[in-house]
Amino acid sequence: MSEVLVLVDHVDGAIRKPTLELLAIAKRIGSPSAVLIASADQTDAAVARLTAFGAEKVYVVDDAEIKGYLVAPKAEVLQQLIEKTSPAAVLIVSGYEGKEIAGRLAIKTGSGLITDAVDVDADGTTTQSVFAGNFTAKAKVTTGTPIITVKPNAAAPEETAGAGAVEQFAATISDSAKKAQIVASQPRQASGRPELTEAAIIVSGGRGTGGNFEPVEGLADALGAAVGASRAAVDSGWMPHSFQVGQTGKVVSPQLYVANGISGAIQHRAGMQTSKTIVAVNKDEEAPIFELVDFGVVGDLHAVLPKATEEINQRKG
Amino acid sequence: MNIVVCVKYVPDATADRQFESDNTVDRVGVDGLLSELDEYAVEQALQLKEKGEDIEVTALCVGPEKGVDAVRKALQMGVDKGIHVVDDAIAGSDAIATSLVLAKAIEKIGVPDLVMCGMASTDAGMSVVPAMLAERLDLPQVTFAAVIETQGDQVRIKRDSDTATEIVGGTMPLVMSVTDQTGEARYPSFKGIMAAKKKPLETWSLSDIGVDASEVGLSVAWTSVEETAARPPRTAGEIVKDEDGAGATALVGFLASKKFI
Numbered sequence: 114m115s116e117v118l119v120l121v122d123h124v125d126g127a128i129r130k131p132t133l134e135l136l137a138i139a140k141r142i143g144s145p146s147a148v149l150i151a152s153a154d155q156t157d158a159a160v161a162r163l164t165a166f167g168a169e170k171v172y173v174v175d176d177a178e179i180k181g182y183l184v185a186p187k188a189e190v191l192q193q194l195i196e197k198t199s200p201a202a203v204l205i206v207s208g209y210e211g212k213e214i215a216g217r218l219a220i221k222t223g224s225g226l227i228t229d230a231v232d233v234d235a236d237g238t239t240t241q242s243v244f245a246g247n248f249t250a251k252a253k254v255t256t257g258t259p260i261i262t263v264k265p266n267a268a269a270p271e272e273t274a275g276a277g278a279v280e281q282f283a284a285t286i287s288d289s290a291k292k293a294q295i296v297a298s299q300p301r302q303a304s305g306r307p308e309l310t311e312a313a314i315i316v317s318g319g320r321g322t323g324g325n326f327e328p329v330e331g332l333a334d335a336l337g338a339a340v341g342a343s344r345a346a347v348d349s350g351w352m353p354h355s356f357q358v359g360q361t362g363k364v365v366s367p368q369l370y371v372a373n374g375i376s377g378a379i380q381h382r383a384g385m386q387t388s389k390t391i392v393a394v395n396k397d398e399e400a401p402i403f404e405l406v407d408f409g410v411v412g413d414l415h416a417v418l419p420k421a422t423e424e425i426n427q428r429k430g
Numbered sequence: 431m432n433i434v435v436c437v438k439y440v441p442d443a444t445a446d447r448q449f450e451s452d453n454t455v456d457r458v459g460v461d462g463l464l465s466e467l468d469e470y471a472v473e474q475a476l477q478l479k480e481k482g483e484d485i486e487v488t489a490l491c492v493g494p495e496k497g498v499d500a501v502r503k504a505l506q507m508g509v510d511k512g513i514h515v516v517d518d519a520i521a522g523s524d525a526i527a528t529s530l531v532l533a534k535a536i537e538k539i540g541v542p543d544l545v546m547c548g549m550a551s552t553d554a555g556m557s558v559v560p561a562m563l564a565e566r567l568d569l570p571q572v573t574f575a576a577v578i579e580t581q582g583d584q585v586r587i588k589r590d591s592d593t594a595t596e597i598v599g600g601t602m603p604l605v606m607s608v609t610d611q612t613g614e615a616r617y618p619s620f621k622g623i624m625a626a627k628k629k630p631l632e633t634w635s636l637s638d639i640g641v642d643a644s645e646v647g648l649s650v651a652w653t654s655v656e657e658t659a660a661r662p663p664r665t666a667g668e669i670v671k672d673e674d675g676a677g678a679t680a681l682v683g684f685l686a687s688k689k690f691i
């Protein structure tokens with residue numbers, strides 16, 4: 114069975130959940146081979162976790178020559194692994210970095226590229242959501258090695274162990290790949306809440322919060338949810354940009370999205386329209402967000418959210 | 431110093447966007463405009479020009495006949511020159527082919543110190559063309575800039591990556607992409623609109639840039655879209671008015687009925 118390369122997305126060796134989802138998808142297509150670019154002290158734990166979630170093979174690449182640089186070296190690693198293994202496909206998590214690696218890799222290897230897949234079939238047919246979620250498209254790579262970036266939550270991780278055979282891989286990194294340096298990196302502070310792109314529930318707030326996010330955060334915590342924000346809330350400096358949902362923020366697709374004090378501009382919709390269930394609280398009954406909702410409350414979020422939070426906490430006892 | 435800004439002509443996002451029967455984006459039937467996200471790249475290029483000396487900014491668009499409107503808008507905003515690559519063979523090109531045409535056009539212009547792009551086009555929105563351009567031109571990329579600083583040929587940008595806030599640096603020449611965090615783009619002034627009429631605007635075909643028609647277009651795309659379908663419209667939801675706290679209770683009831691609590 115052909116190998117399917119899965120580029121591992123991790124922070125200091127801690128594997129991020131979307132990678133485990135990719136392993137489950139890789140299994141549909143062929144034999145999952147994880148590509149782990151990490152430092153030596155991070156590999157053991159990472160390999161164990163990748164194996165537990167189905168990696169048959171793990172290519173371990175020492176990151177000493179790679180980690181200070183932006184995307185280009187990682188594309189070279191994958192190019193060399195494609196030459197070595199002739200995989201059935203390469204799967205990469207759809208994020209800023211993943212898409213850029215994929216873009217470079219596609220040119221390097223003369224391969225077709227599909228980004229932002231929300232599902233991938235055994236034959237490599239992908240499903241994408243396009244035009245702000247108004248259309249779905251099914252597509253296939255027809256040339257070269259299919260390179261597919263997959264959005265978080267496209268599949269459930271499967272905890273069935275693979276063989277996890279480790280193979281050290283020494284990649285050659287060119288000088289020209291080392292021309293864009295990461296000068297400094299400030300890891301995002303852990304909020305204690307789920308990550309926006311991975312969360313099953315998101316509670317977000319907009320200009321209607323007036324800058325007070327406490328009601329939004331309170332409801333989020335009662336529901337075990339991530340917190341999101343509109344660009345208006347980000348532009349006002351109330352929330353960091355990493356919380357922004359929409360065209361120029363995160364595109365999310367949770368089971369439940371609760372929009373509070375958000376009018377529902379097209380750019381915001383572009384980031385949340387494919388959520389399974391949508392709820393809104395807005396004091397303006399004409400707000401366009403109500404066109405999308407499964408359930409809406411016309412009212413002041415500063416009154417509705419704290420009361421709802423209290424009732425939820427009571428129910429939970 | 432020379433800057434090339436890549437500007438895409440896209441269907442208006444507020445209009446009813448559609449697919450053609452061959453599953454390509456309908457770029458003719460709906461009104462188009464300069465991709466809103468590319469305005470931020472134009473703006474940043476103009477700010478660099480205003481800060482420096484002897485900086486020439488060229489706007490480059492690969493697109494249909496009407497795409498010239500995108501170039502014109504960039505000229506009106508203040509760029510010095512416009513180039514529009516238009517050729518029937520280009521229709522239906524994917525990002526791979528588009529990046530080829532852009533790269534060849536940039537080589538014909540003469541590889542500049544900076545190639546600037548938007549963070550994503552507002553139609554396809556793949557955010558891959560800048561990386562592909564960098565690969566094709568063998569240049570470094572500094573992408574998704576929220577804040578831009580240059581000093582001589584040194585470039586530093588601040589960006590929010592997936593898990594961290596980063597400072598990324600490189601030496602020109604390089605490819606940069608710019609987010610809407612960089613700040614509002616200017617509107618063309620009356621003076622700008624008048625001045626634009628006299629600025630050089632060239633139209634190039636594929637043969638002008640040495641690309642063969644067989645290298646681009648739908649038929650050679652490295653991916654094929656097999657079907658497109660409009661999402662079923664969302665069924666109208668239940669809307670309640672909050673009176674004396676009834677809204678919160680109804681909301682909690684709904685969440686419980688859907689097993690979110």
Ligand SMILES: Cc1cc2nc3c(=O)[nH]c(=O)nc-3n(C[C@H](O)[C@H](O)[C@H](O)COP(=O)(O)OP(=O)(O)OC[C@H]3O[C@@H](n4cnc5c(N)ncnc54)[C@H](O)[C@@H]3O)c2cc1C
Pocket residue numbers: 318319320321322342343344345346357358359360361362363373374375376377378379380381384394395396397400412413414415466467610
């Ligand atoms: C290029 C570009 C990219 C963009 N990208 C994004 C993006 O990624 N994400 C994004 O969100 N936006 C984006 N925008 C901005 C978008 O167009 C809207 O301006 C923005 O989404 C509005 O945010 P809002 O809904 O919070 O504010 P508003 O539109 O001002 O709406 C506030 C809402 O709150 C309601 N309200 C006020 N007070 C209360 C209260 N006490 N209780 C309940 N409701 C209340 C009001 O009725 C109103 O509906 C982008 C715009 C551009 C041009």
Ligand SMILES: Nc1ncnc2c1ncn2[C@@H]1O[C@H](COP(=O)(O)O)[C@@H](O)[C@H]1O
Pocket residue numbers: 436437438439465467468471490491492493525528532546547548549550551552554555556557558559560
């Ligand atoms: N046809 C085009 N003409 C000019 N610039 C383009 C074109 N396509 C993409 N770009 C540039 O590449 C950026 C990213 O595009 P995309 O990868 O399609 O999301 C855009 O913001 C533009 O700056």
